[in-house]
Amino acid sequence: DSRGKARIAEYSNKGFIAEASVAGIKMGLVEHRYSVVNAETRYVVHATLGSDVPLLGKLLNAYIRNRVFTPEMMAQWMRPQVEEVGSLVYFLPELYKQRSGGNHFTLSSSDLSIQR
DSSP: OOOOOEEEEEEETTEEEEEEEETTEEEEEEEEEEEEETTEEEEEEEEEESOOOTTHHHHHHHHIIIIISOHHHHHHHHHHHHHHHHHHHHHHHHHHHTOSSSSOOOOOGGGOOOOO
16 A cells, blocks of 8 residues: 655755655655756656654664565555656647646647557
């Protein structure tokens, strides 16, 4: 089960950071960064799981590794992440064509030409 809650700690044109916490204790973060490389978009995601709280952090990290983000859970979590990012090429170009200084876009499923 990968349900959880996170707070957006940072948001800009360069990406965003989502921080997960439980009872006020930071338990990890997922950092999404975007940049232009050779006129194309580079999208990088870094995930950090665990807590650096003194004393309690080591116990929390052992719990997270062994009970929450087990190897099986990580495999289940990674697959949809890769699938979601892989689908961006099918609709982002159409959205960006609409950009005229604002941040409002419309996209109809009929606009998509997904090739499999």
